[in-house]
Amino acid sequence: xxxxxxxxxxxxxxxxxxxxxxxxxxxxxxxxxxxxxxxxxxxxxxxxxxxxxxxxxxxxxxxxxxxxxxxxxxxxxxxxxxxxxxxxxxxxxxxxxxxxxxxxxxxxxxxxxxxxxxxxxxxxxxxxxxxxxxxxxxxxxxxxxxxxxxxxxxxxxxxxxxxxxxxxxxxxxxxxxxxxxxxxxxxxxxxxxxxxxxxxxxxxxxxxxxxxxxxxxxxxxxxxxxxxxxxxxxxxxxxxxxxxxxxxxxxxxxxxxxxxxxxxxxxxxxxxxxxxxxxxxxxxxxxxxxxxxxxxxxxxxxxxxxxxxxxxxxxxxxxxxxxxxxxxxxxxxxxxxxxxxxxxxxxxxxxxxxxxxxxxxxxxxxxxxxxxxxxxxxxxxxxxxxxxxxxxxxxxxxxxxxxxxxxxxxxxxxxxxxxxxxxxxxxxxxx
Amino acid sequence: xxxxxxxxxxxxxxxxxxxxxxxxxxxxxxxxxxxxxxxxxxxxxxxxxxxxxxxxxxxxxxxxxxxxxxxxxxxxxxxxxxxxxxxxxxxxxxxxxxxxxxxxxxxxxxxxxxxxxxxxxxxxxxxxxxxxxxxxxxxxxxxxxxxxxxxxxxxxxxxxxxxxxxxxxxxxxxxxxxxxxxxxxxxxxxxxxxxxxxxxxxxxxxxx
Numbered sequence: 001x002x003x004x005x006x007x008x009x010x011x012x013x014x015x016x017x018x019x020x021x022x023x024x025x026x027x028x029x030x031x032x033x034x035x036x037x038x039x040x041x042x043x044x045x046x047x048x049x050x051x052x053x054x055x056x057x058x059x060x061x062x063x064x065x066x067x068x069x070x071x072x073x074x075x076x077x078x079x080x081x082x083x084x085x086x087x088x089x090x091x092x093x094x095x096x097x098x099x100x101x102x103x104x105x106x107x108x109x110x111x112x113x114x115x116x117x118x119x120x121x122x123x124x125x126x127x128x129x130x131x132x133x134x135x136x137x138x139x140x141x142x143x144x145x146x147x148x149x150x151x152x153x154x155x156x157x158x159x160x161x162x163x164x165x166x167x168x169x170x171x172x173x174x175x176x177x178x179x180x181x182x183x184x185x186x187x188x189x190x191x192x193x194x195x196x197x198x199x200x201x202x203x204x205x206x207x208x209x210x211x212x213x214x215x216x217x218x219x220x221x222x223x224x225x226x227x228x229x230x231x232x233x234x235x236x237x238x239x240x241x242x243x244x245x246x247x248x249x250x251x252x253x254x255x256x257x258x259x260x261x262x263x264x265x266x267x268x269x270x271x272x273x274x275x276x277x278x279x280x281x282x283x284x285x286x287x288x289x290x291x292x293x294x295x296x297x298x299x300x301x302x303x304x305x306x307x308x309x310x311x312x313x314x315x316x317x318x319x320x321x322x323x324x325x326x327x328x329x330x331x332x333x334x335x336x337x338x339x340x341x342x343x344x345x346x347x348x349x350x351x352x353x354x355x356x357x358x359x360x361x362x363x364x365x366x367x368x369x370x371x372x373x374x375x376x377x378x379x380x381x382x383x384x385x386x387x388x389x390x391x392x393x394x395x396x397x398x399x400x401x402x403x404x405x406x407x408x409x410x411x412x413x414x415x416x417x418x419x420x421x422x423x424x425x426x427x428x429x430x431x
Numbered sequence: 432x433x434x435x436x437x438x439x440x441x442x443x444x445x446x447x448x449x450x451x452x453x454x455x456x457x458x459x460x461x462x463x464x465x466x467x468x469x470x471x472x473x474x475x476x477x478x479x480x481x482x483x484x485x486x487x488x489x490x491x492x493x494x495x496x497x498x499x500x501x502x503x504x505x506x507x508x509x510x511x512x513x514x515x516x517x518x519x520x521x522x523x524x525x526x527x528x529x530x531x532x533x534x535x536x537x538x539x540x541x542x543x544x545x546x547x548x549x550x551x552x553x554x555x556x557x558x559x560x561x562x563x564x565x566x567x568x569x570x571x572x573x574x575x576x577x578x579x580x581x582x583x584x585x586x587x588x589x590x591x592x593x594x595x596x597x598x599x600x601x602x603x604x605x606x607x608x609x610x611x612x613x614x615x616x617x618x619x620x621x622x623x624x625x626x627x628x629x630x631x632x633x634x635x636x637x638x639x
Contacts (some may be wrong), residue, residue, distance in 0.1 A: 006522070006533070013524035121436045336519040338481060340509010342502050425482035428516055429472060 007352035021321035022361045024314035029365025031307035034372045039300050041388050049188045050285035054121035058256035063283035070256040071285050074335040080253040081280050094266030100254040102200040105159040110145040112193045114200035122275050125189045130180035140180035151178050171203045223233045319411035334427040346419050351412045358408030362401050432620040438487035450474050460620040465639035471623045474480045479589045480508050492586045515580035515590035519572045521564040528560040534579050550578050570595045581612045590622045602628045
């Protein structure tokens with residue numbers, strides 16, 4: 001039997017009052033922690049994903065769309081570009097590396113990406129099991145995709161057209177074989193099924209006639225991918241080719257080229273050069289996403305502002321609730337004075353109660369925020385293939401807990417002035 | 432045990448009470464009698480130190496409580512004074528036993544389960560220990576209030592109409608208990624009462 005226990009019993013003695021005074025706090029804490037985690041994780045993931053790419057070169061269209069589709073894999077591509085034309089950029093002195101990527105198919109909603117080994121290396125992806133792909137229709141699978149699709153070494157899967165699972169048309173004559181499983185990287189690679197460029201070309205060369213029937217249903221840009229002319233697909237079937245040196249590439253297409261700069265001057269000159277002198281467009285992921293986050297950021301800030309306002313209101317509601325409690329328990333407090341508890345101890349009693357309220361409110365709010373994150377993660381994963389991690393409390397949240405407790409302490413001090421003016425004799429003599 | 436000199440209390444302006452001097456040796460008891468409105472409860476509150484006197488001195492167990500600061504007075508009262516109020520006050524969020532524990536705990540840090548159970552037994556509250564205080568009948572509440580007044584073995588017990596809601600059998604039990612407890616702790620009882628059943632047990636009395 002001590003003050004802490006008494007404060008706890010006082011707090012839970014009126015459950016409805018308790019719920020009422022906690023409700024606002026729970027709401028604001030869950031909002032703040034949810035938004036905090038969401039923006040942190042999205043920013044973190046995006047930063048990681050655009051890390052190895054300084055510039056994307058793809059078909060003309062929206063630069064943001066090009067970045068979203070080719071780097072973050074959350075949008076449809078702007079179209080295709082000629083491999084030959086893309087290769088000409090590689091020779092520019094400011095270009096450090098240039099990795100071609102080609103995609104347009106999925107397996108149960110997970111994108112199949114045709115590219116070179118250098119793509120995996122640029123994200124520091126390492127094999128957990130198996131080997132890298134060596135020929136067409138061999139695939140290495142990102143960790144999350146493997147887990148969600150239940151793919152293991154030696155498994156085969158059939159790709160289907162388009163980038164979402166709903167597109168039913170399948171390339172049944174070209175099943176892929178899983179030859180490698182990648183370790184988790186925390187990047188977009190975890191969500192991808194990666195194969196060589198030839199696989200993409202070959203799959204579409206064979207499926208061409210079928211594709212034509214569906215042309216009307218699809219967006220023009222989407223259609224572009226179906227028109228890979230594979231004049232020499234026979235040769236591609238069994239061996240890896242050095243396409244950049246292949247004189248017959250004239251008709252081959254890729255979706256985009258992921259470029260790093262050798263010199264900072266590339267940043268200044270190359271995008272302009274490409275945009276003005278070629279049929280392709282160059283987009284800078286850092287710049288485009290900063291623009292996007294600027295837009296999203298103001299939305300997040302608004303929500304945060306609302307959450308903070310709710311927090312203040314909840315501080316006020318704790319204040320009111322404590323004020324009410326102190327009034328209602330006037331006689332109990334006077335009784336405790338006759339038990340020898342000084343005003344300091346009574347203040348501590350109310351303080352404990354206020355801190356309990358704040359702490360439990362924060363705890364429930366935090367849990368609710370994490371629950372919301374789980375739900376959001378499921379939603380984002382189905383829609384975009386991104387996974388949000390459910391982490392323990394981080395530093396910012398501890399700071400936020402501190403803020404909440406301080407608000408509670410202020411509320412207690414404001415509410416408890418009457419404790420110091422308590423007239424024991426009169427209070428106890430009253431009915 | 433209790434000694435007063437020239438005690439006076441004035442309610443803001445109009446009403447003023449002069450109280451006769453009291454001098455009790457340890458183990459000596461006192462009844463305070465008199466009609467309503469003459470300041471019996473006021474005197475009890477003054478003696479127990481929950482109401483500051485306008486003038487005069489009060490000594491309890493040779494401590495001049497009228498000279499103590501608020502903190503020291505709180506502590507002294509908690510340890511040495513038992514109060515049984517006319518209106519009962521309990522901590523409503525705690526059950527009967529916890530209310531008694533709380534009184535033992537502050538400020539003496541006693542933890543004597545045996546004593547609590549024995550006291551509850553004598554007051555017929557054994558079956559009520561786990562109940563909420565609001566579930567008790569008037570008579571049970573009054574007996575709990577009496578238990579709260581003596582559970583921590585104070586030097587003096589002040590009781591204001593402690594038997595108003597009790598039947599004859601319970602009244603006898605309570606008076607006997609109060610006397611026994613006073614005997615054990617060598618403490619003094621100061622009781623305000625109109626109740627013949629109580630007053631017949633005590634000879635030392637003042638009338639206001």
